Amino acid sequence: MQVKNIEKWVLENWHMEATLTPLVGEFDLNFRVKIASGDYILKIMAADCTAEFMQMQIDILNHLRNKIDFIPHIIPTQNAQDYVKIDDRFLWMISAFDGKLYADCLAKPLSLVAQIGTKLAQLDIAMQGFHSPALSRSIKWDLSNASWIAESIQSLEPNKQARVTNIIEAYHQTNQILESLPKQAIHNDLNDYNILVLNNKNGQQDVSGYIDFGDLITAPKICNIAICAAYLMLDVDNPLAYLSQFVSAYHAHNPLSETEIKLIWRLALMRLAVSVTNSAMMKLEKPDDAYVSISENAAWRMIDEAQKYDDQFVSAKLLHACGFKINDNAERLGQWMVKNKFHPLFDMDLSEAPIFDFSVIGKDAPSNAKKPDMVEFQQIIDSAAKHGQPSLGCYAEPRIIYAGEAFFSGATQHQARDRRSVHIAIDIFLPAGTPLKAPYPATVHSASIQDTAFDYGGLVTLKHITDTGQTFYTLYGHLAWAEVKALKVGQVIKAGETFAKLGDYDENGTWPPHVHFQLGLTGWHGADWPGVVSPDDLDVWKTIYPDPAPLLNLAPGHATSSIRDRNVELTRRKAWSGANLSLTYDQPLLLQRGYQCQMYDEWGRTYLDAFNNVPHVGHAHPRLAKVAARQMQMLNTNTRYLHQAQSDYAEAMLAKMPAHIDTLFFVNSASEATELAMRMAREYSGAKNTIVCEAGYHGNTLTAIELSEYKFNGKGGKGAQDWVHVVPIPDGYRGEFKNDDPDAGAKYAKYTRAIIDELAAKGEKLAAFITESFPSVGGQIIPPQGYLKAVFEMTRQAGGIAIADEVQTGLGRLGDYFWGFEQQDAVPDMILLGKPIGNGHPIGILATTRQIADRFANGMEFFSTFGGSTLSCTIGLEVLKIIEEEKLQDNAKTIGTHILNALQKMQNHCPSIGDVRGLGLFIGVEMIAPDGSPCQARADYIANQMAQKRILIGTDGPHHNILKLRAPLVFSQQDADFLLLHIEKIFKQVENLNW
Ligand SMILES: Cc1ncc(COP(=O)(O)O)c(C=O)c1O
Incomplete structure (x- = not known):
């Protein structure tokens, strides 16, 4: 049958001048009909289609038309006929739904599965009372009469036959019950190619239509449910979660009996057995027809997976999900x-x-x-x-x-x-x-x-x-x-x-x-x-x-565990906390323990931590627990007294820094270090003007916020103070000067020059330039070569001090470098440290030159009660020793390079990855929309999906579209491979979501 002829028939009968695209189908020919006003589906019935069957197809759609809105409706011909007969073939046309096939959706959230259950329940209710003489056909897809496959089992490869035989045996035990159930007209083929899904405005997916009523028969409705269930379980991580979500949603709208629910698992497996047997037989008949084995491999995978489940447990789970008691006794x-x-x-x-x-x-x-x-x-x-x-x-x-x-x-x-x-x-x-x-x-x-x-x-x-x-x-x-x-x-x-x-x-x-x-x-x-x-x-x-x-002989509950309840903790927290204390993830986690890169929730579920940089040497490091406990037994006091721990730690930390940085101030956090840095810079320069980097973050105190463009120009921010001057983030991907520009560093540095010149022209002086060595909050940016060296030099020449915030980049995270400024060949006058240096214990350090420190010593005492406490210094020193002894900088390099290489490969086939960048275990992946603009929705989706897989990563950057990976430095090759395995799958899903 030539497409040209069919197009002619469409013109003659429907007055549509259309282009036709063939669609897949088992028996009938289906075409997508495209005309200016929209899309339709033309169906040409198989040669052996009877008038009775044709009429049934028309009648069911008309029967459903005013009852539900997610089934196609008939497009009559110009002569108001529902169908025409041309050359012994019936032709008819129906409306087409927007959206894609459920089979083609890579993201299949449980909420979508629940919708499928609800809509199937609505369909079954709407189908009640439909009669047609053609309904009492005998077809191979009738799940209430599926024993025929036992005779065709030889079509299967010999090593696969036993699996199907087991399913048939279990199915036979359901026969009598099945026969006793009431029958009605059912769709009978709601497989993953007959469900259409559309993305809604919120980026979520909705079911838009159920199609293909060609297998309509009369049978118990539980067959309809089992058929759909069989396909929903294909190739998902947790088939039982999908099954129970689907069945319970159905049950909520069209109640099922316990007897019916207990049949679902066996019937669903039988449907898969029918499918694989049919595919094997059809392949012998039509070896070149791909449609006959369209679900075959996935069906076999599910049949294999099903062997792991105990069918009584599955039924118990379904009964429980539908609110039934599992055991009457x-x-x-x-x-x-x-x-x-x-x-x-x-x-x-x-x-x-x-x-x-x-x-x-x-x-x-x-x-x-x-x-x-x-x-x-x-x-x-x-x-x-x-x-x-x-x-x-x-x-x-x-x-x-x-x-x-x-x-x-x-x-x-x-x-x-x-x-x-x-x-x-x-x-x-x-x-x-x-x-x-x-x-x-x-x-x-x-x-x-x-x-x-x-x-x-x-x-x-x-x-x-x-x-x-x-x-x-x-x-x-x-x-x-x-x-x-x-x-x-x-x-x-x-x-x-x-x-x-x-x-x-x-x-x-x-x-x-x-x-x-x-x-x-x-x-x-x-x-x-x-x-x-x-x-x-x-x-x-x-x-x-x-x-x-x-x-x-103990009271019930005498030896029953009571654990923290996540919802109770959420309510408790909401009761005392301010609204801007945020929680990560759509479903916040209650985490109770950690070890290395693992965290454990209240139920012992394990999460892989690829995000938290505070536990630099790993969560709950036993050496730190030991030295901290010992020090608390001994003494914990402040810097007004001598203690060798202070100098041990100070000397060890200074030994890691450039020689001219020779003086340390211990505080409690990086925010406090930032605050102190500003006091010193003003004292040193006699000025207040400070240059900061766009999207920078330096802490939560008043001055730190005034220095953090990410905050003062972000949500709720009050804008820049008159003494704060912002230079663009030196971002070689999204910024003005790109990575391939050899002069990008110098060009970005010119913005600093311009501010210094402007100040000079006004007769004003500069106090400092403060920046994260690699803007991390700004999206894991590695500045172009020469940038930091140039701006630090300019700052010094202008009488200000060059401050490197090394909170996120320091301490070996970059693999090749212990500090970020080393990669830039830059020399700061002051280094600010926090977070990872205490591995979770609050320590902040300001390290600077003797000259700057001396200028600060103006007679006023500097004292931080807890800064440099005996305990803090003991812990800080142990962290440095662990980094050294466990060779964690090397590990950051090896594992970081492995992850970066793999992500870069993924980028080649995932257009929504705009950029992959990083050094060591400081890694960023920029998610973009098809037009190249930043796409926060994709980044959020990936971070949430990763959390579902129990892998923690973050999002950051001025547009919140950068995936941020900064795992503890003990991240292993196995950890990396697990992360890569899942992130790749999720990237593929994202390609399929057209946000
Ligand atoms: C780069 C940078 N600087 C400073 C700070 C402030 O550290 P803290 O919150 O420990 O005071 C942070 C915290 O996220 C940071 O990321």
Whole structure:
């Protein structure tokens, strides 16, 4: 069929002079019809299409037309006909939606998935009552009759057949239930190519249309839901989060029964099985037709991923998301347990036993968050109770001790990926060999040895039936092997009968001896109950594995962890804080611990910190914790007394500076150093005029704000004081003179010359020029060569002092240079330091020449109570030693270069990256709009998406469009690769968002 002919038919019948572009489709021919007034879709039905089927297509769209607005409507011909028949083919035209296919959206936020669920519910409601004789067709895509694939399984590659067979078996178990459900007309093919998505004004995505009613049939509506669900789960990081968001949104608008919800997972997998089987068959028939295998690879990936999930848990999660109880017996069993007395597991009363707090910041949490030390763990346990006396570990407790590979999910080896962290049992610590007794009459449900490190070791589950006929289960982990091996499944155990003993390290998975005692309301998991679960699913798990305290004759909640609640903390903070104390991220983080480049939230979720430059040598460095604690035990006083720590630190810091900088003043912060710098400059020069750099930032005090163009010309700023003179930021990417201009440095410096000349012409003098050596707040700018040297020289010649704010650039961050001014071959008269020099402890330093310091010594005492305290100097010195001994400057160079190179490669295929710049671990990525203008929305999106992946980066710059990476200097190659893996994916998403 020639496009020319079709265009002629369109002209004849619709009076449209149009260009046609073919679209994909399985059977019918579809064309996009473009005319001046808009776009339409022309559909040419397959040759075997009956009039009855054609009419059904028309009838359904007319049926829906006044009910919902997200389906196409029919464009009648000039003769007011819904369709025409030409050469035995039916032709008809429908409206086209703006937007792109959901399949093509790289960003698929959960909010969009919820909208898809809501709209599908609305569609299903609108479809009710629609009848057509053509509905009772038999088609291969009928999920209520999908067993046919069992006969076609040979079309699949042999190594893949078993996976599909398993899905078919699970599907067969649903047959009877499916048959009993009411039927209605359903769309039956709401796959990711039949959903259209449009960006709204806020940069968010909305569902604009559902298309293609060609597979319409009569079937239970749950089939419609499962089909859509199958495609929503393709190639997303957390398919279950997508599934439950979608199903719960649907349920909120068109309620589902428990029976229906329990079918969804199996039906969705069956749809994928139908899809891959169909693709395999069609490929044999039409090897060159790409459409037949359009979703095949993604479907296989999901089929593989699905093997990791327990289908009963998935159903539980969906039921929970829709507000159903997961276990009807839970309440009655709970009441029964509270009323009953049970035989003690160890013939001991546990009510007075010490309770550990192993939670993230609990008093008994390990000191090394990344690699917990089992010897320390044992010492904590030994110190809690007398030998032979029990101590308890809590239920629902988030613990960072679960650092082994087995607790991580997701493809990469990195700590910051998803991790099971919440202990869902009670631990009872007692010596190895202590006999263990059954709390209630039981039969052995399972007895096994799980012998990998950090697993259960000897493991027993018991099945119990209450005197009221309800069943429950108990699990005992970390047992000695001999007794476990002697148990037989089904063996009867009396209440109080010894059936096992606590195992030692070598038999219990390498833990300090204890029993992990878990209560299960279902026997779902056989022997393999998860004892530690993801915090994201904790609510669901708690309904399956409730608090076992009553079985230990303890009050419910007696040994349950209580942790900080993020929302409570948010409310508390709002109550006391000023409104301009801001929080980062759309969903603020409650961070509780750190170690090296990792931070941990209240649930033990790990974040990779690639943003915070204060923890220069890494979060919670043990050497700093040690020297700080020791100094606090000894003495912490001020500079009015002699202490060797002051000179040790001062000498070590000065040794890192140019020789003419020989005098130090200790203060508490960089803001205070800036403040002091201005006092000194004015004293030295007898002037007040100060030159500052555009977009510069030097602190939060009154004078520091008056020197910070970023602030005084930013939101809420009051503009420049008459003594403050601003020069342009020497930005070789966005500024007036570009990186490829060899004279850019000199040209930018001319702005300083002009100000000095102007002042001189007015007979005024200059006090200082202050700048960040590399404007960091201004967007990680490296000035063109020669710039800083020139402006510092000009300043000196004019009688002012040249001040280098090295807060963000100093201390080895740049890799090749210890200070930023070195890269510029520039010599400052004064250096201001803060933030990283104390690694989190507040220290500020002003370093200058003896001459300037002497001029300042005018008789008035200089004193800062805490500046140069014994503690500060001890910490500052240790930071310098760590940088040296751990070779962190070298690390900044190696890892920084690796990241910069990779980002520069990404820039080649991501037009929204305008510039990648940096040195060492001082890195900026400038995000731009298609017209090259700064694009804050893209930078914000990336930073927020990275936070979703638990990687912290920042945004900065005068237009807030620069991604800012300035990780602690201990950032490893593995950390860098994890960051790069995710940022690349997000850059690709951004290319797809047309903001
Ligand atoms: C370049 C620069 N100078 C000075 C300061 C002020 O430091 P502080 O807030 O520690 O006083 C900062 C803080 O962000 C800074 O980035």
